[in-house]
Amino acid sequence: MAKHSERSREPKAKREQLINWAYRGVWVAAALAVAFSQRDVIDDVAHALTSKTEAEKSLEETAHTVLGRNILVHCFDIPDKGSDPSIKTRGEIPVIPMTNKLYPIIRLDTVTCERLEMFMDDPSTGENESVRDAVMDISHELSHQQGRDGNGELDESLTDCYAIQRLSGVAQALGASETFAEEFSRKTAEVYQRNVSGYEMSAECRDGGTEDLDLHTYGGNFPPVQFG
Ligand SMILES: [Zn+2]
Numbered sequence: 131m132a133k134h135s136e137r138s139r140e141p142k143a144k145r146e147q148l149i150n151w152a153y154r155g156v157w158v159a160a161a162l163a164v165a166f167s168q169r170d171v172i173d174d175v176a177h178a179l180t181s182k183t184e185a186e187k188s189l190e191e192t193a194h195t196v197l198g199r200n201i202l203v204h205c206f207d208i209p210d211k212g213s214d215p216s217i218k219t220r221g222e223i224p225v226i227p228m229t230n231k232l233y234p235i236i237r238l239d240t241v242t243c244e245r246l247e248m249f250m251d252d253p254s255t256g257e258n259e260s261v262r263d264a265v266m267d268i269s270h271e272l273s274h275q276q277g278r279d280g281n282g283e284l285d286e287s288l289t290d291c292y293a294i295q296r297l298s299g300v301a302q303a304l305g306a307s308e309t310f311a312e313e314f315s316r317k318t319a320e321v322y323q324r325n326v327s328g329y330e331m332s333a334e335c336r337d338g339g340t341e342d343l344d345l346h347t348y349g350g351n352f353p354p355v356q357f358g
């Protein structure tokens with residue numbers, strides 16, 4: 131009887147050990163899967179720790195001025211998404227898996243960073259459409275991070291509405307004078323429209339609308355709203 135129970139205990143212990151290993155294997159596989167899916171984020175951080183460019187340092191200071199907290203800025207060649215040139219990715223922010231939270235990272239296309247450098251060197255280059263768009267791009271990405279009240283925003287249309295309202299402050303954080311930045315923001319709001327699905331301005335993106343951040347720059351600068 132004693133022998134029999136010892137024999138049966140042995141395979142039971144082995145089975146438990148196997149189950150333990152299986153559990154560990156699942157955890158290791160899950161950790162590897164997360165690491166694999168987030169390898170771009172690991173890349174962003176590794177880049178920031180090892181080889182940050184002068185432009186990235188300046189843009190991180192800009193981000194800190196606007197948001198009051200630290201954000202990583204990574205400039206690299208972001209691939210086009212699709213064949214439509216109007217939806218070329220000029221900036222993006224990675225999302226933490228299974229949450230609606232954003233990593234404190236702003237990715238900008240190399241070309242966008244070069245144009246932002248031009249603006250930082252000489253804000254009058256903002257009269258050039260491509261430089262103006264680059265300033266809107268960083269304002270857009272910063273507005274994703276900030277949202278309405280610091281909790282982030284994933285909706286593109288809302289983010290663009292916040293971005294145009296923050297444009298004057300962003301331009302000033304990039305080195306423009308208040309007078310120049312206000313005029314730059316007003317002019318941009320007059321002509322700004324991005325006819326890309328998901329980015330269309332809502333009718334609430336207006337002075338006194340529900341998307342008004344009440345920043346009191348020129349009573350709120352808003353883009354021409356597209357109805358219907
Ligand atoms: Zn966006």
